[in-house]
Amino acid sequence: MGHFIGRWAALFGVFAAGIVGVPRAAIAAEPSKAAPQRRFEHVHGLAIAADGQALWLGAHTGLYRSQDRGKTWTGVALPATHGHVDVMAIASDPRDAKVLYVATHEAGIFRTRDGDLTWTVVNGGLKGLDVHGVAVDPRDSKKVHAAVRGEGEGVYRTTDGGEKWVRVDDGPAGEVKILASVNIPTGMGGIFLYGGTAEGLLRSPECF
Amino acid sequence: MGGLPTSRTVNGFAVNPEKSRVMYATMRDGLFQSTDAGESWKPVGKGLKNLAAVAVNPRQSTEVYAVSMDGRVYRTADGGKTWEPQR
Numbered sequence: 001m002g003h004f005i006g007r008w009a010a011l012f013g014v015f016a017a018g019i020v021g022v023p024r025a026a027i028a029a030e031p032s033k034a035a036p037q038r039r040f041e042h043v044h045g046l047a048i049a050a051d052g053q054a055l056w057l058g059a060h061t062g063l064y065r066s067q068d069r070g071k072t073w074t075g076v077a078l079p080a081t082h083g084h085v086d087v088m089a090i091a092s093d094p095r096d097a098k099v100l101y102v103a104t105h106e107a108g109i110f111r112t113r114d115g116d117l118t119w120t121v122v123n124g125g126l127k128g129l130d131v132h133g134v135a136v137d138p139r140d141s142k143k144v145h146a147a148v149r150g151e152g153e154g155v156y157r158t159t160d161g162g163e164k165w166v167r168v169d170d171g172p173a174g175e176v177k178i179l180a181s182v183n184i185p186t187g188m189g190g191i192f193l194y195g196g197t198a199e200g201l202l203r204s205p206e207c208f
Numbered sequence: 209m210g211g212l213p214t215s216r217t218v219n220g221f222a223v224n225p226e227k228s229r230v231m232y233a234t235m236r237d238g239l240f241q242s243t244d245a246g247e248s249w250k251p252v253g254k255g256l257k258n259l260a261a262v263a264v265n266p267r268q269s270t271e272v273y274a275v276s277m278d279g280r281v282y283r284t285a286d287g288g289k290t291w292e293p294q295r
Contacts, residue, residue, distance in 0.1 A: 011246040011247065038278070038279070039279075040278070040279040042260070042277055042278075043260040043261060043275050043277055043279055044219075044260060044261065045220075045260075045261050046220070046222075046260075046261035046262065046263040046273060046274075046275050048263045048264070048265050048266060049266075050266050050267075051266075051267060052265045052266055052267030052268055052271075055263070055273065057275065057279075058261075059279070066281075069273075069283055069294055070273055070275070070281035070283060070294040071281075071294045071295055092266075094225065094266055138225070138228075177217060177218060177219040177220070178218070178219065178220055178261075180221050180222070180223060182223050182228050182231070182245075183228040184228050184229065184245055192245075194221055194223075194231075194246070196217075196218035196219055196220065196221045196233065197217070197218065198217045199217075200216055200217075200218055201218045201233055201246060203246065
């Protein structure tokens with residue numbers, strides 16, 4: 001599999017097959033016809049609701065929703081105590097299209113259970129509010145993992161949909177960019193947690 | 209890092225909801241797909257670059273979206289063979 005950093009194993013294939021030996025033409029840039037959405041400034045995350053209808057986009061300038069396959073986007077107001085919310089990651093409940101978790105750079109995690117009508121701050125137990133990844137367990141929607149950076153750094157878990165978080169692991173080495181629960185059995189009764197980081201893609205059994 | 213190229217940022221990741229071993233990763237270099245849970249990867253989406261995130265439609269796993277860091281959205285309806293900019 002690869003190199004182990006604690007429990008997190010690096011998946012080197014992405015480098016070996018993806019970067020080395022790939023003809024440049026295969027990944028050469030072509031002029032894009034799509035207009036950039038400058039108001040995002042910098043995109044961090046993308047998710048699709050369980051019903052396949054709504055697309056959610058997280059960016060430096062906030063949270064956005066599209067109902068037309070990403071052609072147009074509408075800003076979504078989150079109940080942050082300060083104006084600017086930098087959305088780092090989004091996770092949709094794979095069973096309920098109305099449930100979404102939004103991880104932010106400075107305000108922790110927001111959750112909606114009614115498809116964006118109301119939002120709740122769900123930071124109970126988090127020791128830091130710079131959240132770089134959030135992942136809903138595909139087998140149990142109430143079980144969610146989150147990756148916190150900086151103060152209180154580590155991977156946190158909730159088993160009640162965000163009401164209470166408990167720190168369960170140091171997390172992968174390197175700055176976490178995205179976290180995902182993947183329904184692949186570890187052989188130890190759990191599944192794998194994947195983390196995209198500044199040092200590549202890593203995974204760990206989630207039975208912390 | 210075992211003599212392999214070092215430190216490439218993976219900033220987006222998504223999994224096929226029907227086949228969990230099929231997954232996508234986005235990097236500055238573009239979009240990559242694995243069919244073996246991440247052991248090996250191949251580039252998909254010719255011309256896509258500077259990607260920030262990727263998502264698979266939970267109801268239709270051949271429909272995948274990728275978005276660039278500056279907000280350009282691309283969609284495939286055939287599992288990654290052909291991509292169209294959304295505008």
